[in-house]
Amino acid sequence: MTESNFVDYVKIYCRSGKGGAGSMHFRREKYIPRGGPDGGDGGRGGHVYLRANRNLWTLLHLKYERHIIATPGEGGSAKRSSGKDGEDRYIEVPCGTVVHDAETGEYICDVRDDGQTVLLLKGGKGGRGNVHFKTSTNQAPRYAQPGEPLQERVVILQLKLLADVGLVGFPNAGKSTLLSVVSAAKPKIANYPFTTLEPNLGIVPYRDSQSFVMADIPGIIEGASEGKGLGLRFLRHIERNSLLLFMVPADTADVCREYDILNRELLRYNPDLAGKRRVLAVTKTDLTDDEALKKLKTTLPKDIPSVFISSVSGQGITELKDLLWRELNRETFHDAEQIVHRDIDIQPLLSNEQPLTINGELFPEDE
Secondary structure, three states: OOOOOOOOEEEEEEEOOOOOOOOOOEOOEOOEOOOOEOOOOOOOOOOEEEEEOOOOOOOHHHHOOOEEEOOOOOOOEOOOEOOOOOOOEEEEEOOOEEEEEOOOOOEEEEEOOOOOEEEEEOOOOOOOOHHHHOOOOOOOOOOOOOOOOOOEEEEEEEEOOOOOEEEEEOOOOOHHHHHHHHOOOOOOOOOOOOOOOOOEEEEEEOHHHOEEEEEEOOOOOOOHHHOOOOHHHHHHHHHHOOEEEEEEEOOOOOHHHHHHHHHHHHHHHOHHHHHOEEEEEEEOHHHOOHHHHHHHHOOOOOOOOEEEOOOOOOOOHHHHHHHHHHHHOOOOOOOHHHOOOOOEOHHHHOOOOOOOEEOOEEOOOOO
16 A cells, blocks of 8 residues: 655754854964954854745655754854855745644744745854954954854644635545535545545635635544544644535434534534534435435524535535635634534533533433
8 A cells, every 4th residue: 555645744853053163363474473363253053944835735745854954154264254154944834834842842833824934943153253352451362252052953843734615524424525526636535434544625616717725634433532533633634724514414314413423523622613614515415305305404403504415416516615605705703602503512522521412402422
């Protein structure tokens, strides 16, 4: 089995350059046997920068370059000549990369915009030559400053995909099929769970030459927030999506129950996701008759927009794109309390010890 080219987590060692030493030199020429000090300054060490690049979408290139080392500054020389500065190193990363210290876990930075540059490690400052220490009482100083030491750090780079719409659903909910229909992306599609093992991005064309980005996230299962399945590995990609598209097949025994399980896992992973706008798409409607769909429509949650679609027959795809576009351009809710998800009490979602309640009733656990 070939190794995946999608890499969203790397640990690298970074080291800036040491500053060059100042020169302790005295002027010596044919007719000036006792010239004064003329030692030049040392050059500064190279910096290490982090720079966002919109042309990258994975950290694969850093998987094989785990040591980023800037060059040291050169030492000063005679005739007050300063040493050459060390060469700076730029770490090119995709937009949406978060950086933490590998040893302490400290948050360092987050680059989101193309071209955004962050100084990760500062190079050592060059030492001053002995010409700077000449005084009326010490006209021949025999010392110079050494360069400042280098800095080193092991950092963890984590990629969180930046997309307009994120697809959320259980395995085999039809997420990859939908992405292949509405965009030019060609994700792997098969009739077994966890066909998608890595996120896929697609650009969805819309009217008047407009478009938005859709992300296919690997399927979520109950317990994903605790690490089951592929949960913790890819749940972080949902955090950066502007809109969440929940996808539940029409032939599911209880559509509302599946939606609530998905919602619960997201909130347990990150309570801030309660403020995300969302849309519910009931998929695979071609497998169900019209009478069953009419009955199902009356049981859907009333607090979020919903649509019935079939990626195979094309039913509802245009309506879905229209709905997504309207929601993406709607004014963002900044107050998460304004968004009510079927009267779900968020506190039980964050604790495995308390039961989930929906509309005041206990949510039954899976048998």
